[in-house]
Amino acid sequence: GDSVTQMEGPVTLSEEAFLTINCTYTATGYPSLFWYVQYPGEGLQLLLKATKADDKGSNKGFEATYRKETTSFHLEKGSVQVSDSAVYFCALSGDHGSSNTGKLIFGQGTTLQVKP
Amino acid sequence: DTGVSQDPRHKITKRGQNVTFRCDPISEHNRLYWYRQTLGQGPEFLTYFQNEAQLEKSRLLSDRFSAERPKGSFSTLEIQRTEQGDSAMYLCASSTDRGPVNTEAFFGQGTRLTVV
Numbered sequence: 001g002d003s004v005t006q007m008e009g010p011v012t013l014s015e016e017a018f019l020t021i022n023c024t025y026t027a028t029g030y031p032s033l034f035w036y037v038q039y040p041g042e043g044l045q046l047l048l049k050a051t052k053a054d055d056k057g058s059n060k061g062f063e064a065t066y067r068k069e070t071t072s073f074h075l076e077k078g079s080v081q082v083s084d085s086a087v088y089f090c091a092l093s094g095d096h097g098s099s100n101t102g103k104l105i106f107g108q109g110t111t112l113q114v115k116p
Numbered sequence: 117d118t119g120v121s122q123d124p125r126h127k128i129t130k131r132g133q134n135v136t137f138r139c140d141p142i143s144e145h146n147r148l149y150w151y152r153q154t155l156g157q158g159p160e161f162l163t164y165f166q167n168e169a170q171l172e173k174s175r176l177l178s179d180r181f182s183a184e185r186p187k188g189s190f191s192t193l194e195i196q197r198t199e200q201g202d203s204a205m206y207l208c209a210s211s212t213d214r215g216p217v218n219t220e221a222f223f224g225q226g227t228r229l230t231v232v
Contacts, residue, residue: 004158036223043120044159044207044223089158101172102147102211104221106158 002027002094006107013114021075021110023090031092033073038087080114087111120224122208128230136194137227141210148191151207198231
């Protein structure tokens with residue numbers, strides 16, 4: 001079945017450092033890919049998404065490119081801030097044609113801690 | 117619209133008791149999902165409603181779990197004869213299929229269940 005694998009955390013960085021969180025997936029067809037973020041005490045929020053190969057999703061300085069050849073969707077940010085400290089989840093929604101339900105398959109999450 | 121609402125936010129119950137959680141989705145959303153999230157893991161899909169019809173259930177959803185969405189509006193998730201292994205965060209999400217494929221799913225803040 002479909003699955004998502006993320007790099008294990010926690011990831012600890014100093015402010016203004018470069019961030020990469022790796023995400024790879026296994027799925028049939030052409031899934032849509034997502035990054036969700038969960039700030040302390042808050043619910044899951046969509047950070048960015050990409051719906052087809054070579055698409056780049058971006059938001060709040062974060063980027064991720066849908067790489068079908070490597071089945072990857074790595075999250076990057078050039079300069080992290082303390083306020084980016086959160087748990088980041090990579091997810092996919094499978095491509096099942098007319099029966100696409102939109103359900104999400106999540107990775108296990110990666111905790112990012114940014115120190116001033 | 118205030119987003120997806122879940123009630124209660126926290127529930128502590130004794131093993132063997134029944135519990136019921138409520139989810140109010142975004143009003144124009146016809147799709148509703150329940151997920152379960154345990155500590156250090158990503159959310160796991162439990163069940164999916166399209167309007168009032170429950171169209172998919174995960175194998176994680178044992179016979180002790182039942183979900184309803186009468187009239188295609190709010191949804192309830194009931195757990196009968198709770199066990200300690202049911203302790204988790206129960207998340208509700210909603211979305212619409214009236215638009216591009218795989219439109220964004222909006223999550224509530226969850227109900228944290230502790231079974232003692």
